[in-house]
Amino acid sequence: MRYLLTFLTLVLGSASASYVMVPLDSRPATRLLPEYIAELTGKEVEVAPRYLLGTGPRAADLPALRAWVYARIAEQGARPVEGLILSLDSLAYGGLVQSRNSELSAEQAEDNLEVIRDWKRLSGAPVYASITIPREPDATNRERNLEVIRRMLQWKREGVFDELRVTWDDAKRGSPAPAEGAQIRREAPEGVLVYPGADEVLASLAARNLAPGEKTLRVRYSDPSKKDDVVVYDGLPLEESVGWHARANGFRVVGENERADLTLMVYNGGDPRRSALEASRLAAEGPLAIADIRSVNTGNLPFWRDLVTLDVVGQLRGMGAWGTPGNNYGTALAQAKMSLDPGLVGLKHREMIAYSYNNDVIYSGMLRARIRQEFKETEMGEPRVWKRLNELVRQQLQLPQRGGEFYVNRAGLPWGRSFEGEFHLEFVPREPGRVYPTI
Numbered sequence: 235m236r237y238l239l240t241f242l243t244l245v246l247g248s249a250s251a252s253y254v255m256v257p258l259d260s261r262p263a264t265r266l267l268p269e270y271i272a273e274l275t276g277k278e279v280e281v282a283p284r285y286l287l288g289t290g291p292r293a294a295d296l297p298a299l300r301a302w303v304y305a306r307i308a309e310q311g312a313r314p315v316e317g318l319i320l321s322l323d324s325l326a327y328g329g330l331v332q333s334r335n336s337e338l339s340a341e342q343a344e345d346n347l348e349v350i351r352d353w354k355r356l357s358g359a360p361v362y363a364s365i366t367i368p369r370e371p372d373a374t375n376r377e378r379n380l381e382v383i384r385r386m387l388q389w390k391r392e393g394v395f396d397e398l399r400v401t402w403d404d405a406k407r408g409s410p411a412p413a414e415g416a417q418i419r420r421e422a423p424e425g426v427l428v429y430p431g432a433d434e435v436l437a438s439l440a441a442r443n444l445a446p447g448e449k450t451l452r453v454r455y456s457d458p459s460k461k462d463d464v465v466v467y468d469g470l471p472l473e474e475s476v477g478w479h480a481r482a483n484g485f486r487v488v489g490e491n492e493r494a495d496l497t498l499m500v501y502n503g504g505d506p507r508r509s510a511l512e513a514s515r516l517a518a519e520g521p522l523a524i525a526d527i528r529s530v531n532t533g534n535l536p537f538w539r540d541l542v543t544l545d546v547v548g549q550l551r552g553m554g555a556w557g558t559p560g561n562n563y564g565t566a567l568a569q570a571k572m573s574l575d576p577g578l579v580g581l582k583h584r585e586m587i588a589y590s591y592n593n594d595v596i597y598s599g600m601l602r603a604r605i606r607q608e609f610k611e612t613e614m615g616e617p618r619v620w621k622r623l624n625e626l627v628r629q630q631l632q633l634p635q636r637g638g639e640f641y642v643n644r645a646g647l648p649w650g651r652s653f654e655g656e657f658h659l660e661f662v663p664r665e666p667g668r669v670y671p672t673i
Contacts, residue, residue: 252277253444254306256299256320257436258364259329260287261649262593262656263556267565268319268436270586274572275444277316280306288329289649293336296328300349310357317396318353319439322365322386325349330403330432333379334372340381347386351394360396362443364435367411367418369404376410383418391423398425399439399482403432404558405469412469429478430468433557434564441568442484445575451485451567452494454516457503466530467558476500476563483567494520496551496570500563501526501537510540523552523570525563526594531556531653532602533595550587555594565590585659588640596630597655606652615650623647623655638663 253272258264265284272279282302288294303325306315323333326343336343354361365386368379383400390398400418402411412430419428431438453476455461461473468475476498480487488494497516501509501524516522524541528534533555541547552569554562569590573583604626609619627642644658 252316253279253440254303254315254318254320255279255281255436255440256303256318256324257282257287258321258324258366258433259294259331260284260289261433261654263433263561263654264321264330264436266589266656267434267568268440270582270589271437271568271572272319272440272444274582274586275575277444282324284648287324288332290331290651293328293332294324296325296346299325300346303349303353307353307356310359315357315359317360317362317443318350319362319436319443320350320364321436322347322350322363326365326382330366333366334368335374337375338378340378340385343378343382344385351389354394360443361394362397362439363395364399364401364439366432367400367402367414369402369411370406370409376414380414380418384421387418387422387426390426396425397439397443398422398427399431399435400426400428401431401435402429402469404467405430406467409469427478427482429482429560430470430475431479431482431560431564434554434561434568435482437568438479438482438564441571442482445484445572447484449485449495449571449574450488450492451480451496451498452488452490452492453480453498453500454490454512456499456501456509456512460502461500465527465559468560472500472502472527472559475560479560479564479567482564483571485567485571495574496521496523496567498522498563498566498570499524501528501534503528506534506537507540510537510544510546513541514544514546517546517549521551521570521574522546522549523566524550524555525553525559525566526555527559527562530558532598535595535599538591538595538599547587547591548584551583553587553590553594556590556598581661585640585661588659589657592627592630592640592642592657592659593655596627597657600630601626602652602655609652611652614647614652620646627655627657 286299326346327333327336402415405411415428462471465472551573552566554565624645627645640659642657643660648656
């Protein structure tokens with residue numbers, strides 16, 4: 235190993251990086267969102283290349299991914315790294331899907347993670363990690379996954395991890411995951427958080443550790459009568475789940491009528507126009523983030539249309555409407571946490587909100603259904619489908635901005651399926667006299 239590290243030190247380039255990331259897999263939600271959030275600080279962020287990461291049918295290239303991490307260790311003399319933020323499922327099994335169905339034993343999965351011990355021993359740089367309790371009924375060997383998690387708790391006791399998250403994925407009614415999580419929480423040492431989530435967790439780790447320091451949060455629900463109801467996919471009452479995500483992102487929840495650094499509005503039902511008017515009022519009072527959990531995997535169009543009309547979207551510090559409830563308030567809080575530090579609300583932050591609006595509302599709420607009407611699901615990886623997607627998305631307003639607009643200059647379906655799109659944005663200054671489209 236010493237000779238490999240010496241060789242890599244000699245042959246690698248001199249570009250600098252402040253943080254290194256190994257995402258859960260290659261989806262935009264798990265790869266692009268954490269990168270967006272980390273880059274808000276202006277620090278260099280090096281993310282494992284997409285071609286090394288897992289997809290649905292294909293596991294990550296584990297030997298190559300480990301070699302990539304060892305290469306980052308080798309660079310530390312010339313390129314000091316402030317921390318490693320990673321998904322353990324990616325390095326142990328090859329991705330989220332593979333964590334459910336991999337035939338690896340607990341011993342083999344732990345062996346795949348030895349690169350993290352080497353990182354800590356050789357670089358000394360902090361390690362912020364997450365690992366997932368798999369969803370039912372997809373998990374083929376739950377006991378193996380739970381055993382690996384318990385071994386990671388021991389690694390935390392030994393000082394390998396500076397922070398560890400254990401989160402459960404998609405807990406539908408009857409899932410054992412919430413109970414398993416509660417048991418792991420009882421066993422866990424200090425510095426381990428256990429709560430519902432998966433895809434958004436790396437973004438939360440980035441927000442908490444790149445923008446350290448506790449902020450206060452007040453939470454408003456569009457339908458307060460439902461805040462004690464157990465949330466689909468979280469397996470916990472809504473208010474409790476929001477509280478865990480607040481803590482995971484570095485917030486302390488205060489009373490809903492107290493002054494706070496940030497207000498999170500959870501759109502969980504009720505009249506969309508009345509809720510949009512309430513959001514407009516809250517935005518006038520101070521920093522606001524919105525988590526739309528009215529539906530799963532899509533933004534509520536009437537609600538967001540009214541938010542656009544009221545010029546609220548462009549003022550948001552964070553938003554989430556693309557996934558499960560936990561995905562959505564976790565995402566909104568991670569985005570907002572970064573914006574509360576002075577100097578971080580600029581064009582990059584507005585681009586992140588524009589990306590979320592385009593993905594969560596324009597694509598998930600409108601264009602995904604259109605693409606599915608025009609093409610078969612088996613055709614989603616074909617160039618003609620991507621061409622049509624680009625035509626459709628460019629017809630829509632991405633996000634109203636003072637002084638210009640964000641437009642999508644490139645779009646695709648990276649997993650060859652319609653569920654998630656990937657979009658690359660460009661800011662174009664507003665032209666006097668030009669008529670701009672609306673949703």
